[in-house]
Amino acid sequence: MEMIEQIWTGSGLYQITGGQLGMLVVCLTLLYLGIVKKFEPLLLVTIGFGGLLSNIPGAGIAEPGGLLFLAYEVGIKSGAFPLIIFMGVGALTDFGPLLANPRTLFLGAAAQFGIFATLLGALALTELGWMDFTLREAAAIGIIGGADGPTAIYVAGQLAPNLLGAIAVAAYSYMALVPLIQPPIMKALTTEKERRIEMVQLREVSAVERIMFPLMLLLLVGLLLPTAAPLLGMLAFGNLMRECGVVERLSNTTQNALINIVTIFLGLAVGSKLSADQFLVLDTLGILVLGMVAFGIGTASGLLMGKLMNRLSTSPINPLIGAAGVSAVPMAARVANKVGLEANPHNFLLMHAMGPNVAGVIGSAVAAGIMIMFAS
C-alpha cells in the first residue's frame, strides 16, 4: 500500500502545479501552430515538444542531470548551437541576388529600425512602470524585430537567458506570421503605381565574387565590429564552404545532417526554458506585443527606404522589396513577390526581394553585435 502511495505522490497528477498545466497548454498550442498551421515547424515542433517534456512534474528532464538541461548548457549557454545553425544558414544561402544588386543592402539596413524601436519601446514601458526590463533584457527583446531565429536565440542566451523561451517563441511565431502581418502595412505605405514597378533583370554573378563575398564580410566585421564576428563569421564560413566548390562534402553535411541535428537539440533546449515561472508572467505578454510592433516597424522602415531609393535611383526600385529587409528568409521575399504580382501580373519580384532578405540577416547580426557590445 505504501508503494501505491509512493506512486501516487510521485505521479504527475499529484505533483502538477497550475503553472505547469498552463505551460502544457501553451506548448500544445505551439505544436498546433507548427503542425497544423505550418508555422516554422522545424522550430515550433521541437520547441513545443521540449516544453512539454520540461513541464512534466517530477521527471527532471530540464533539471541538472536531465537531457534537456545538458543540451541547454552545452549548446545554448555556450552559444554553440545558434552559431552552428548560422553556419548552416550560410551554407544554405545564395548571396547571388545581393551581389548582383548591392544597393539592396540599404533596405536590409533600414528594416533594422524595428529592432531599435522595440528596444526603446521596452524601455519606455519600464519607465512608465508597466513592465520591468533591464537594458540587457530590452536589447534581447528588440532582436525579435530582426526576424532571425538563431540571432535572437544567440543574443537572448548571452544577454537575458531568463527571457529566452518567450523571445524564441515570439521570434519564430512572428516569422511565421509574416504573410499576415506584412501585406496590410505594404499596401498602406505604397501606392498602386509603386507596387506595379518592374525591376531590371539581375546580372549574373561570377564564382569569384561569390567566393570573395564571405571573406570580405568576415574581414569587415572583424575590423569594425568584433562582437558581431561570431555570428557573421560562422555565416561567412558556411557560405564559403558552399561557394568555394572544393569542399562539397562538408557543405552538403552542413546543409543536412549537421544543421538538422543541431536544430533538434536547439529546439528541445529552448523548450527547456519554457517554465511557468519564466513564461507565464506579464513580461511575456510585453514581449509578444513588443515583438509584433517590432515586425511592423521593421517592415515599414524597409518600405519607406525603398520608396526613397526609388526616387533617388536611376534604375527603378519597387519599394515592396524593402519589406523583405526584415529577413524571415525566404517568407518575406515571397510575400513581396505575391503583393507585387497582385498589382501587376508580370511583376516577378522574388529574386529582387532575396537581396534585401539576406541583407536583413546581415543587418540583424550587426545590430546584435551592437547590442552585445553595449548592453553586456
Added chain:
Amino acid sequence: MEMIEQIWTGSGLYQITGGQLGMLVVCLTLLYLGIVKKFEPLLLVTIGFGGLLSNIPGAGIAEPGGLLFLAYEVGIKSGAFPLIIFMGVGALTDFGPLLANPRTLFLGAAAQFGIFATLLGALALTELGWMDFTLREAAAIGIIGGADGPTAIYVAGQLAPNLLGAIAVAAYSYMALVPLIQPPIMKALTTEKERRIEMVQLREVSAVERIMFPLMLLLLVGLLLPTAAPLLGMLAFGNLMRECGVVERLSNTTQNALINIVTIFLGLAVGSKLSADQFLVLDTLGILVLGMVAFGIGTASGLLMGKLMNRLSTSPINPLIGAAGVSAVPMAARVANKVGLEANPHNFLLMHAMGPNVAGVIGSAVAAGIMIMFAS
C-alpha cells in the same frame, strides 16, 4: 637497451593479465556472433570492438582521458545516448498496427511479467546465498526481460553501472536468440488449432490518429509515471517528428545520421565497461541465466494472455502474437508470423504481431520507470 626494455615493459604482452586475455576472447566471441551469426550486429560489433579496445593493457582508452571513457561519461552516465537512440526508434517505428487494434497493448503488458519474475529470481538467488545482488542490481537485471536494448542500457546506467556490460551483452544476445528461444515455448503453450487462427485485416489508421498518439502517450506518462517520461517522451518525440509530416528533414536525419552516430559511440561506450573485474565474475553467469529465464517467462505470459484474450474476445485473436509482446522489434513479430505460417499457410500474422511488438517497447519503458522509482 634501456629503451628496448621500456618497450617491452610497456608492451601488452608484458602487462596483460589473465582477466584481460579472457575478456579479449569474450569480445572476439561477441564479434563472431555479430558478424558471422548476424546477432544484432549494430550493437554486438560496436560493443565487442569497444571491449577489445578497452582491454588493451596500457593503452588507457577506457580510462580517464581516453576516448571511450569520455564517451561513457558524456553519453551513458548522463543517459543521453540511450535516450537519443529511443528518439531514433520512435522515428523509425510505425505505431499504425497498434492504433488499428489497441487491445494488443494488453499482450505487450502481459509480456512484462518476464521483467518482474526475473527481478524476483535475482533476489531469490541472493536470499539463497548463491549470488549477491542488491535491489537496484536485481531491477536492472530484470529489465533484460524487456528485450529492449536502449531501455536496458538506460536503466543499468542509472541503477547498476557496474553490471552495465553484462546486462547489455545479455540483452542484445537474447534479442538475437529470439528465433531459437521462442518457437518451442510457443508450440508448447498453444494448440495446433489456436495457431491456425486467422485474424481480421487491420483497419486503416488516419494521419490524425498517428499524430495524436505520441502526444497522448507523453501526456499519460507525464501524468501517471514521470520516471518513465524521459524514455517514453523521447520515443514520442521521435514518432511525432515522423508522423507530423512537417519536419521530414529532421525525421530523416534522426532515422539515419543521428541514430547511427549515437549507436557507434553507445556501443563503444558500453564496450568500455567490459572489464575483467566487472564481467568475469559469477554475477555475469547469473545475469546470463536470469536473462534467458526472463525471455522465456515473458514469452509465456504473452502467449497465455493471448489465449485468454482469444477466449474473451468476439473477433478471433491468434495467441501466437502474444509472444511478440516481449518486443525485440521486429524479430519477435517475424517469429510469430513464421510459426503461424507453419500451422496455416494462409495465416499472415506479421502486421497483427507488430501491435504487441511495439506495445512491448512501451510496456518495458513503463516497467523501467517503476524500477527507477522504487529501486533508486
Added chain:
Amino acid sequence: MEMIEQIWTGSGLYQITGGQLGMLVVCLTLLYLGIVKKFEPLLLVTIGFGGLLSNIPGAGIAEPGGLLFLAYEVGIKSGAFPLIIFMGVGALTDFGPLLANPRTLFLGAAAQFGIFATLLGALALTELGWMDFTLREAAAIGIIGGADGPTAIYVAGQLAPNLLGAIAVAAYSYMALVPLIQPPIMKALTTEKERRIEMVQLREVSAVERIMFPLMLLLLVGLLLPTAAPLLGMLAFGNLMRECGVVERLSNTTQNALINIVTIFLGLAVGSKLSADQFLVLDTLGILVLGMVAFGIGTASGLLMGKLMNRLSTSPINPLIGAAGVSAVPMAARVANKVGLEANPHNFLLMHAMGPNVAGVIGSAVAAGIMIMFAS
C-alpha cells in the same frame, strides 16, 4: 559620443596588432592554397577560416567561452577528433591491395625513416643553437614526415600543443605538394629501366581476409605497442565496420556525415591555434623546412627499399611504388602511377602503389606510438 568612442576602441581596426595582421595574411594564403590551388581543401579551407576567426581582435572566438576554444578543448585536447577521423579513414580505406601483397608493408615501414630523420634534424638544429626544440617538440615535428594529417594532429595535441598550428599546416601543405616534391626524387634515385618494370596483377582478396585484417592489426598493436592502440584501434574499427558487411548503415554514416562533421570542427579547432605568438616565430620556419626535408627523406627511403626488394624478390617490384610509402593517400600512389606511365605507357602501378600507401598510414601510427611512449 562616448558610445562612438567605445565602438572605435572596441573595433578590430583599433585593437589589431601587427601579429594578427600577419596571421590574417597567412590564413588568407591557406585559403588561397586550398581553394585556388586545391591543396587538401577539406583541411586547408577549414583551418584557414578557423585561423581568420581566431585572429579577429576582441571577438574572443578562440578564447575561453568561444566556440573554437570549446572545439579545441573538447575535440583536440582530448584526442577525440583525430581519433574519429581515423575511424572514418578506416571506413574509407580499402586494404585489399595490401592484403594481396603483404610485402609492400616493408615499403611503408622504410618511408617512416623520414619521421625519425626529421626528429634528429630538429634536435641537431637545437644542438647548433639555431632553434630551441625539446624532445617532445622534435618528436611532434618529425611526425609531419608521416604525411598523415590526423596522426600529426593527434601527436602534436599530445606532445606539443603550442606547435599544433604550424605542424598541421605543414603536414597538409606538404601532402598537397606531393606531386611536386616527389617526382624529381623518384627520377634521381631510380633508373629508367627500373621505372619501366611492370608488376604481376594482384590476386583477389577474400571477404574473410578483409574482416580478419583489422582484428589482427588491433591485436598486434595491443600486444606490442599499446601507445599506438588508440590510433590504430580506431582505424581498425572503421575498417571492420566497412568490411564486415553487417553494419552498412554505421559504415555509411562514418564515411559521410560523421567524418565530415568532425573534419569541420577539427579544422576550425586547429585554426584556433594559429595565433601570431605561436605561429609567427622562427620555430615555424624551422618546422616548414624540416617538414619538407622529412617528405624528401621519406620518399627516398621508400624508393631505396623498393630497389632493394626488387633485387631480392623473385617477382618484379617497381621501386616507384616505394615512394607511396609516405602515405598522403591517395596522392602519393597516383604520383607513382603517373611517373611509371611516363616511363612505360603500359605500366599501371596505381593498385600496386595503394599497398605501400596504406601501409604508410599504419607505419606512421606505429612511429607515433613510439614517439608518445618515449617523448611524453
Added chain:
Amino acid sequence: MQQTLFDQGLTLMLVGMGTVFVFLTILVAGMSLMATIVKRVTPAAVESAATDEEIAAITAAIVRHRNK
C-alpha cells in the same frame, strides 16, 4: 518489521505489473476514445499513396521493361 529483500521484490512485482496494466489500459481507453472522436470529426480519412490504377500502370511498366 523489516521486510526481506525477497518480500520487497514480491511487492515490487505486484505493484509493477499492476502499474503496467493500469497504464496500458488507460492508453487503450485513450486510443479507442481518440479513434471514435477522429472518426466522427473527420468525414473520411484519406491516405492513399497511390491509386490502384497508378500501381497497375507502374507494375506493367516494370514488367515490360524487364522483358525487353
Added chain:
Amino acid sequence: MQQTLFDQGLTLMLVGMGTVFVFLTILVAGMSLMATIVKRVTPAAVESAATDEEIAAITAAIVRHRNK
C-alpha cells in the same frame, strides 16, 4: 548627471542604426569595388552547367523513354 534608462536606449538606437548603416554602406562599397575588379580581371565569367545541346539531348531521351 545620471542618464535615464530611456535616454540610454535612445542613444543606443542612434548609435546602433548609425553603425548598421555605416557597416552596410562600407559593404556595398566593397562589393561594388570587387565587382569592378573582377569584371576587369576575368575576361568572361564562365559558369555553364550544361550546354544547350546537352540539355536538348537529355530532354529528347526522356521524352522518347516516356513515349515508349
Added chain:
Amino acid sequence: MQQTLFDQGLTLMLVGMGTVFVFLTILVAGMSLMATIVKRVTPAAVESAATDEEIAAITAAIVRHRNK
C-alpha cells in the same frame, strides 16, 4: 653520464625504426599466415560484383551513348 638531446634522438631513431620494422614484419607474417589458412579453409572465395556479360553490356551502352 648525461646523454645529450641529440644522442637521445639518435637512440630514439634506431629503436623507432627497429620497432616499425619489427611490427610490420610480424604483421606481414600474420597476413601471410592468414592468407594460407583462409585459402585452405574456404574452397573458393567468391566475390564477383558484376558478371563479365553485364560489364560488356554496360560498356557497350556507354560507348553508344558517347558516339551519338
